Amino acid sequence: MWFKNLQIYRLPKNWAVDAAPLEEQLARLTLQGCGATDPRSIGWLPPRPGGSLIHAINQQWLLALGIEEKLLPASIVKRFASDKAKEIEEAQGRRIGRKEMREIQAEMTLELLPRAFIRSRSTFAWIDRDNGWLIVDSASPAKAEEFLEHLHKSVEAVPAKVVKVTQSPSAAMTGWVAAGEAPVGFTLDQDLELRSAEKATVRYVKHSLEGEEIGQHIAAGKVVTRLAMTWNDRISFVLDDNLQIKRLAFLDILKEQADGQAENDDERFAGDFTLMTGEVAQLLDDLLAALGGEPATARSGSDG
Known part of the structure; x- marks a missing residue:
């Protein structure tokens, strides 16, 4: 897990x-x-x-x-309803109004749902x-x-x-990239997204963060909104400006450690979960510390 x-x-x-x-x-x-x-x-x-x-x-x-x-696309319902409406118009010699058409679509939905994937x-x-x-x-x-x-x-x-933090993730990430230095326990990887106040966006994938080009973007007012990082050579991830962590990857040393302790699927599931929770809890502690910690009001609110 x-x-x-x-x-x-x-x-x-x-x-x-x-x-x-x-x-x-x-x-x-x-x-x-x-x-x-x-x-x-x-x-x-x-x-x-x-x-x-x-x-x-x-x-x-x-x-x-x-x-x-249920997978029932609106286009399918519309097609069946249209065929039904044509049958009524031909049989009764009249046009179907909007209200009646909506009723036919509702009937077709109920008729088709039992057959939907x-x-x-x-x-x-x-x-x-x-x-x-x-x-x-x-x-x-x-x-x-x-x-x-x-x-x-x-x-x-x-x-x-x-979760609330003292320093915004975007401001912190921009500072780390501008200085070319990650917080203690972390390294900066090679995926990056920068955005201007006008929403103009520049993305780098597997690209060195060193050099003048990225610094020029920051000097021009762009801020970092996504940044790939690695924690203690154990977990890699992408942090975004909303404090969401994506593309979490546990490096081989962790998975090998878990596999070596399991004798069956149940033990492997339990071992993976135990190892994952222990590592991620430490990662979160270090990441929040790098972002200035939680505001005092947020901490007191979480304890009440």
Whole structure:
């Protein structure tokens, strides 16, 4: 279980909830699957097939939200509705109005839904009780919010908040690139995006960050909005200006360490999760420190 993206939320470190009562609340809204005329279904799944709704190792919890969606393109509905409307017009010798056409489209939707293909996806999240993190593995903020919305429906009083930092990620990244020096424990890699106030954007992929060209962009007023970095030669990632971490990659030394300790799939899953959570918690601590830490008001709010 290796996350690829991190949408980061803060939980109070003294959040008074245990895994057992939390799982009982999740069990009220599990994934039931799409019925014949349901366009969509959403609910909790065991992160490990056959397991419980919370995969818990010490104070590290893994959750999974399942989503099923019927694939029924509007163009298909429109075509069937148009054919139905023509049949009515020819049989009754009259034209179909807009209101009736909308009703026909609704009828066609209900008729076609049972035959539509179902697309399934899952969104995973990790709750770190010790360090006060809720991390959603998604590159999309909308899917992270979808996860949080369903969590709020399922569980009473989940005090998750978007993480705030003292220095904006964009200002910090611009300073690191301009100085050619990463914060302690990090190195700057070769993917970069800069943007001007007018939204003009320059991207570099696998490109050296040294030289005058990038410095000239910064001198002209562009700021860094995406930057590839590596933490302690163990995890590489891309940080953006919204404090979202994407393209998270655990380097070979970590995965070899995990593989060497597992004798079967269950042990490998547990070992991967334990190693990932320990490493990412340290990465987040170092990254927030490099961004000036959390404001005092944010810290006090997360503890209340």
